[in-house]
Amino acid sequence: MIENLAASIVVQSEQSPGWFLVHSIGMGMGVVGLLFFLGTAVGMLRFPDFYTRMHAAGKGDTLSTMLMLGGFGLVTMEDFSVGSWLLLLKILGIVLFIFLTTPTSSHALMRAAFEDDEMPLGEKDLKKIRSRARGKQAN
């Protein structure tokens, strides 16, 4: 598999160095999007409160989706034909749509949670959590 991969890289770079650069930029964008999605996953797992979880999910999800879709839009480009440009334009349309809708939906969810009396963590809750942790350490 690794030999295959190396051979395909060499062939591609010999055929078209410019396209190899474009594909590399697209793959880099995809990997950066994965990093942001890792931040979202860790935040949704570890944060103590609904609002903090929403903070992690809203921001990381939007940016990681935009970066991954843009990266795949660059990776799938092969030539300058009309179909290829149309494909890139469609993917950029999805990126624009997600850029508009994900913050809107997270805002609506936050508003609904706040009007449903879902309270954020306060000083007292933090003190309780800390004292419980200390008790566990003492035991």
Next chain:
Amino acid sequence: MKEYFAILMGAALLVLMIPILYRIIRGPTGFDRILGVNVIGTKTAVILVIIGTLFERVDMFVDFAIAYALLNFVAAIVVSRYFNRTVPLHEMEEKLSAARQSRGKVN
């Protein structure tokens, strides 16, 4: 090279979705569950583009991705409206008039 990259990206996305699935199953409030479903639904669009890259029919799968993104947005808005506790109009007016009267007494 494109195929290997697509497979690796899909596998990494699948692994990173496990904590969010945990949040959907475990989540203390209902809003946590909706939030997790929203995040996974947004990532479904990316996974559809990855599948299209593997089948070399991206032009077809991009349309599916648009449909999924739209459906996900509408679902999030509708569910948040459904969970929103609405107050009837006459109760709101009573509260407003009571607040105005108390303010008048203070002044």
